[in-house]
Amino acid sequence: MRRIVSARVADRTTADDLVQETLVRVLAATARVEPGMLEPYAIVTARNVVASMWQERDRHRRNQHRVVDLRAPEDPGTDLLARxxxxxxxxxxxxxxxxxxxxxxxxxxxxxxxRSLAAELGTTAGAVAAQLNRTRxxxxxxxxxxxxxxxxxxxxxxxxxxxxxxxxxxxxxxxxxxxxxxxxxxxxxxxxxxxGRGQQRDDLTRIPIHRDGDIVAARQGARDLATRLRFSRTDLTVISTAVSEVARNIVRFAGAGEIVVELLEAPRRGIRVTARDTGPGIPDLEQALTDGYSTYHGLGLGLPGARRLMDEFAIVSEAGRGTTVTMTKWRQEG
Amino acid sequence: MTTGPALVSILRQGSYLIASIHTALDDSQMIRFQHDLIEQIGRHRSRGVIIDVAALDVVDSFGSRTLRNIAEMARLRGALTVIVGIQPDVAFAMVALGMGTGSVYTALDLEEGLAYLDSRVSKKVLGGTVIDPPQ
Structure with a gap:
């Protein structure tokens, strides 16, 4: 038996383990096996044990990347890193x-x-899969x-x-x-x-806003994305103008922030613009949304203007933490 | 001209300046354009300015405010300004945004703009209604 196992397994200790396991199985089965057949039975069992070890290893190798798929790029020879x-x-x-x-x-x-995990845990396979995803x-x-x-x-x-x-x-x-x-x-x-995980979203653009030039980048980014939904030319201009206004607010009042533009499919097709900053916040929102109010030399049209241009407009501001403007333009169907 | 030919060009045509914006400008480029233009009005003793914005796909509150300021500064420097080439979509968005540019003269295109200046500038010279710019 040892000969059969070690012919297939190079590693001595592993071979010993497998021989032991085979013996255990054969002994457990003696009652069921005809006396003369014990030797062939042991040989087949030994083969099976070896084969299932290979299977196990193979599965382990195939699944390993799912347990740890965040490993830094391989850098051979850096044992320390591996440890x-x-x-x-x-x-x-x-x-x-x-x-x-x-x-x-x-x-x-x-x-x-x-499925078998679900049976053990008294739940459904779907629930186990969802749980596994959360765990990962x-x-x-x-x-x-x-x-x-x-x-x-x-x-x-x-x-x-x-x-x-x-x-x-x-x-x-x-x-x-x-x-x-x-x-x-x-x-x-x-x-x-x-x-970087999951599907790369090509229906979303994120533009960091720090200086004047970023305003142009933001409205260009919004226009490029909106073009994909076949907005009318007028709507494209309206969207870029609104993005321009909220982007300028970030540069002028907050100094730093970002604009995220994403395409919406439900409930209707449209485009949503989210402008976030980490600025001082707007103390009086109602005043900021009034035409003509402005704390810099603009026309005071930034926020109220953007609100008029878009279909939906919401603003949340917290003193000391910043402001988030969310606005949506729906695509006219037909 | 310090803005470089890629962004804007300011050409002299008789007693007029024809300024064309070729691409989207950010705020600081817009301000530089304003300075350059006002400065050249004095240098060339221009009586009329045409600003061609046909290439702009967005004129937001800052853009229209700057255009309005340019027109007003040019007026103080003795020149009449006409904005030409505002695209229909841009016009729509400007109105929706709520920008009032009523005090600025506009024309459909360069040709109309020149015709407008021709008709107005000669009259203005005869009438002598231009306030002397402070030096």
Whole structure:
């Protein structure tokens, strides 16, 4: 038996393990096997044990990238880096709840499928898959934190990173992820590898706003994106003009911010512009939305003008934290 | 001209200046354009200015304010300004935005603009209604 196993497995200790396992199986089966057939049975069992070990390894290799898909680019020979990574993964795994960890390891490492996991946990395969996705999202966040050896500075950070890691756009809006990334430098840095995940969105443009020239870039970006929805020429001009006004507000009053332009498919086709800044905030919103009010030498038309140009307009401002303007233009159908 | 030929050009045509904006300008480029133009009015003793904005796809509150300021400064420097080439979509957006540019003369295109200046400037010279610019 040892001969059969070691013919297939080079590593001595592994071979010993497999021989042991085969023996256990054969002994357990002696009652069921005819006396003369014990030897062939042992040989077949040994073969099976070896084969299933290969399968296991293969599956492990195939699945490994799913457990850890955030590894920095391979840099051969840097054993230290690899060790740090392993520590980080171990620490990240520790952060998961016992149940999360068990399920994840059973699925990713032992290769147990979602259906049998669901049966064990008394739930459905879909629920297990969803749970696994959430767990992987958490694992990515915890891994990054462990690798950087940092703790997020505020209690808002983890939910934001988690929402980014899972790629859940609704959740990202709920936790106002965009604003948080503007305000929180560690998260902005940590989230970089998370952002690259999932489908690249070609229906969204993000334009950082710092100086005059960025205003032109923002309205050009908005126009380029809106063109794809076949807005009329007039609407394209209206949208770029509104973007120009909110972008200028950022440059003049806040100094830094960003404009995100995204295409909407539901409830109707349209374009949404979100302008965020980390400026001082607007003390009197009602006044700022009144024609002619302006604290710099403009026409005082920035915000009220943009509101008139777009179909929907909302503004939220908090003293000391900044302002977010969200405005939407729907495409006229037909 | 310090703005460079790629963004704007200011050409002299008799007693007129013809300024064409070739591409979208950011705010500081717009302000530089304003300075250059006002300065050249004095240098060339121009009586009329045409600003061609046909290439602009957006004229926002800052843009229209600057155009209005240029017209007013040019007036103080003894020159009449006509804005030509405002695109229909731009006109729509300017009205929707609520910008009042009523005090600035406009014409459909360069030809109309020149005709307008011809008709007005000679009269203005005869009437001598221009306020002397402070030096």
């Amino acid at each position: 740090e990574e392993r520590t980080a993964i171990a620490r990240a795994l520790e952060r998961l709840s016992e149940r999360e960890r068990q399920t994840l390891l059973a699925h990713e490492v032992s290769g147990q499928d979602t 999202a958490r694992l990515r966040v915890e891994y990054l934190l462990a690798l950087e050896r940092t703790e997020p500075p505020t209690d808002r950070c983890r939910p934001v990173l988690l929402a980014l890691s899972s790629g859940d756009r609704r959740r990202q809006r709920e936790v106002d992820a965009g604003r948080h990334l503007l305000e929180c430098d560690p998260c902005a840095r940590l989230s970089e590898p998370l952002m």
